[in-house]
Amino acid sequence: MFETLADHLEIVWGALAGFAIVVVLTPAVGGVARRLGAVDRPERRRLNRQPVPRLGGLALFFGIFVPALAFLDLTHEARGLLLGAAVATVVGAIDDFRGLEWWQKLAGQVAAAAIPVGFGIWVHRFTFPIVGIHVLPKWIGMPLSVLWIVAIMNMVNFLDGLDGLAAGVSGISAFTFALIALSLARPEVQSALLSAIVLGAALGFLRHNFYPARIFMGDSGALLLGFVLAVIPLEGLLKTASIVTLFFPLLVLAVPIVDTTFVVARRLKHGEKVFEADQAHLHYRFLRRGFSQVRATVYIWTWCALLAAAALGTRFIRPHAHGHWHLWRAVGAAAIGLVALAASVYMVYLLEIVKLASVRARLRQERKPPRAA
Numbered sequence: 001m002f003e004t005l006a007d008h009l010e011i012v013w014g015a016l017a018g019f020a021i022v023v024v025l026t027p028a029v030g031g032v033a034r035r036l037g038a039v040d041r042p043e044r045r046r047l048n049r050q051p052v053p054r055l056g057g058l059a060l061f062f063g064i065f066v067p068a069l070a071f072l073d074l075t076h077e078a079r080g081l082l083l084g085a086a087v088a089t090v091v092g093a094i095d096d097f098r099g100l101e102w103w104q105k106l107a108g109q110v111a112a113a114a115i116p117v118g119f120g121i122w123v124h125r126f127t128f129p130i131v132g133i134h135v136l137p138k139w140i141g142m143p144l145s146v147l148w149i150v151a152i153m154n155m156v157n158f159l160d161g162l163d164g165l166a167a168g169v170s171g172i173s174a175f176t177f178a179l180i181a182l183s184l185a186r187p188e189v190q191s192a193l194l195s196a197i198v199l200g201a202a203l204g205f206l207r208h209n210f211y212p213a214r215i216f217m218g219d220s221g222a223l224l225l226g227f228v229l230a231v232i233p234l235e236g237l238l239k240t241a242s243i244v245t246l247f248f249p250l251l252v253l254a255v256p257i258v259d260t261t262f263v264v265a266r267r268l269k270h271g272e273k274v275f276e277a278d279q280a281h282l283h284y285r286f287l288r289r290g291f292s293q294v295r296a297t298v299y300i301w302t303w304c305a306l307l308a309a310a311a312l313g314t315r316f317i318r319p320h321a322h323g324h325w326h327l328w329r330a331v332g333a334a335a336i337g338l339v340a341l342a343a344s345v346y347m348v349y350l351l352e353i354v355k356l357a358s359v360r361a362r363l364r365q366e367r368k369p370p371r372a373a
Contacts, residue, residue: 011178011193014071015200022063022204029059030208030215038097040216052213054096056205057220061089063201064228071193078190080119081231088112088153088227092220102273105219106150112227113149117142121234149230155256156226157219158263161283162293164210166217168301169255170225171202176252176308177232180315191232198228211293229253251311254344255304258282282347289350303343310340 033039033053041051065082072078091108094100100108116122122145123136136144160166178195181188202225208214217225259282267273286296313336 008182008189008192010071011189011196014067014193015196017067017070018063018197018200019204020200021066022059022201023207025059025062026056026205026208026215029053029055032058033096033215036097038218052216054216054218055093055220056209056215056217057089057092057096057222057224060201060205060217060221061085061224063204064197064224067197067200068194071197072190075190077116077120077235080116080121081194081228081235083119084112084115084231085224085227087115088223089220092218092223096218096220109150109153109223110146112223113146113153113230116149116231116234117145121145121231123234145234148234149227151260152230152253152256153223153226155253155260156229157222158260158281159256159283160217160222161281162211162297162300163213164206165283165297165300166222166225167202167205167209168297169304170229171199171206172301172304172308173229173252174198174202174232176311177229179312181232183315188235191235194228194235195232198225198232211297226256251314252308254307255282255300299347303347306340306343310337313337 030053033055036055038054039051040054064085068078068082088109091100091105091112094108095105123141156166156170159169174195178192178199181192181195205217205221209217263281283296283300286299287293291299313332317332317336
């Protein structure tokens with residue numbers, strides 16, 4: 001049965017602690033970043049018009065690490081999670097400060113992802129429809145878990161292109177994971193608590209990162225948030241996963257997944273380097289459509305929130321409960337799903353079909369013969 005937050009005050013305190021630590025530490029981290037020269041200066045690919053310090057991920061790290069030490073049960077798996085988070089943050093901080101080759105950063109990400117997996121956080125079993133439960137051997141479950149963590153780390157990193165975008169999406173995802181974890185038949189309090197801490201830290205960072213941003217999270221923050229958001233489902237939802245529970249994290253993290261899939265497919269199609277930075281991401285496409293940074297960010301937040309609502313609707317409404325279909329529950333679940341689907345179709349139309357139409361119109365205009373003087 002679902003247990004309310006009132007039954008787990010440590011979840012609320014964890015979120016508040018993460019929020020307070022990040023709010024207080026972020027300005028100090030920004031000052032250190034400026035002294036170290038870890039600053040994003042205006043250039044062709046950058047959207048900021050003034051130099052903005054990076055390394056905001058260090059404040060996020062302390063905002064997650066300290067409450068986790070205070071509130072989590074430091075089990076073997078929890079220690080692996082925190083150690084991996086520290087490695088992910090260090091890899092990102094080195095890239096923010098000195099820059100890393102793509103293969104060096106990828107190697108660091110794999111090392112970070114392998115730590116929680118080595119400590120036992122990986123998908124052990126999977127429930128397939130009709131066939132039933134199958135135990136996954138280590139040689140399948142562990143590499144798949146490492147691949148999942150590395151993929152989500154890069155997806156959140158790719159999404160970090162507008163002020164407040166990655167922090168907001170991470171906060172929405174963490175909030176959704178917390179509710180789902182608490183709703184399980186055997187509530188995953190540890191997962192819910194960690195999700196709440198991430199939520200608080202992300203909201204605290206938004207205090208300084210929303211447009212116009214006074215600091216960027218950098219790779220140190222994006223890799224950290226991606227790492228934790230990837231490990232939380234592995235620790236709870238996916239550890240003995242079924243097809244239905246696999247659906248939750250995929251839907252909650254659908255926006256960064258769609259963004260990365262679209263960009264990687266485009267780069268492969270045109271023979272470009274997969275890790276080469278460009279302006280093909282969803283947020284850049286919004287800007288080219290004439291959206292402001294704030295409007296584009298809010299649109300993507302809303303899209304992510306609708307998809308998260310669809311995941312929550314699937315979990316809580318349960319139209320087929322106790323072996324019987326319930327009409328109004330089915331209608332409610334279908335309505336939420338249709339809204340999320342309509343939002344996704346609208347985004348595809350807005351960012352793809354409209355753009356193609358405008359290109360065709362421009363080409364037709366260029367083909368017109370010039371008018372006589």
